[in-house]
Amino acid sequence: MMIIRYIEPKDVNDLYLLAQKAGFGLTSLQPNMEKLAARIERACKTVAGELPKADQVYLFVLEDTELNKVVGVCGIEVALGLKEPWYNFHVGTQVHASEPLSVYNALPTLYLSNDHTNCSELCTLFLDPDYRLNKNGKFLSKVRFLFLSAFRQYFEETIVAEMRGYSDANGQSPFWNAVGHKFFNIEFTKADYLSGVGQKAFIAELMPRHPLYVDMLPDDAKAAIGIVHPNTRPAYNLLLEEGLRYKGYVDIFDGGATLQADIENLRAIKESQSVAVQIEQPENIAVGDEAYIVANDDYENYRAILVYSKPHQNILQLTKEQAKQLNVENGSLVRVLSVQVKQLSSPEVVNKLKATEHFRMAVN
Structure with missing residues (x-):
């Protein structure tokens, strides 16, 4: 992992x-x-x-x-x-101009x-x-x-x-x-x-x-x-x-x-969300193509993993192994962010x- x-x-x-x-x-x-x-x-x-x-x-x-x-x-x-x-x-601009000579130069500069x-x-x-x-x-x-x-x-x-x-x-x-x-x-x-x-x-x-x-x-x-x-x-x-x-x-x-x-x-400030962990057997977790970063929000022992299970109704299903890697348990709050950015x-x-x-x- x-x-x-x-x-x-x-x-x-x-x-x-x-x-x-x-x-x-x-x-x-x-x-x-x-x-x-x-x-x-x-x-x-x-x-x-x-x-x-x-x-x-x-x-x-x-x-x-x-x-x-x-x-x-x-x-x-x-x-x-x-x-x-x-x-x-x-990267700035410096203008050199002379009206009598009809000269106007906007020159790129480095400051x-x-x-x-x-x-x-x-x-x-x-x-x-x-x-x-x-x-x-x-x-x-x-x-x-x-x-x-x-x-x-x-x-x-x-x-x-x-x-x-x-x-x-x-x-x-x-x-x-x-x-x-x-x-x-x-x-x-x-x-x-x-x-x-x-x-x-x-x-x-x-x-x-x-x-x-x-x-x-x-x-x-x-x-x-x-x-x-x-x-x-x-x-x-x-x-x-x-x-x-x-x-x-x-x-x-x-x-x-x-x-x-x-x-x-x-x-990430706008789209990340806090959800509750629900530990399930691997075969009971619906896995898709979209990847999510999941972090435990534990400041002193910060951990993050990548999962392919989508949060649903403020619940994120994790396997026992995934929960162990994050040092979380049933009901713990984790922060989730989709890796995929919405199409611009x-x-x-x-x-x-x-x-x-x-x-x-x-x-x-």
């Missing part, structure tokens, strides 16, 4: 293996055993209520219980930028920004490639929204998600080569690594404080602005389904899109799926 739970210190070796598989560009999951262990400790202390808001992070793992193996990880940072600045570029200070952040989403089947990816990504809906009081008003930008198989980022490399004079992979392990002072010291004119960048760098890495596209689409949007903010290293939303507008109208789908592409088309 696949189960999602809080990360624990014993998971550090599995997490290290996942970090090695993640490759370039996933800043918050670097193959550094000491840093990974420290992050796990921070997550455990967050649940225990031992850290100030500025240090809090929730980390969840997807475990294959048959193999006792962690095969995925995801997280939520509680509040960005309260101890050290959290940077991105804001260094700290606008997402004190926002919560969806982070560290990675699933072992061998487990990218049976809706495991959706389960891992969307469980965070179910957690947000259950424990809204622990988070800020706005949630953001910084998406991995484009880089090639060798870790070369055209955006970094055209922008960041000019100011840092180090390779993208090293800058990304230093940021991922918490050494971010160099960003404030070396990044430009004045707007950058996009039209002065090479074509491949312009084309990378607001574009997500091909491996990140499925995760990006899932976030769009849940209500996040691109608002013109991109990563300062690779130019990847940052999505954001008011937490109150997330689908065609224009809305098109607008969402092109959210990051609109800037690319504007500058090319």
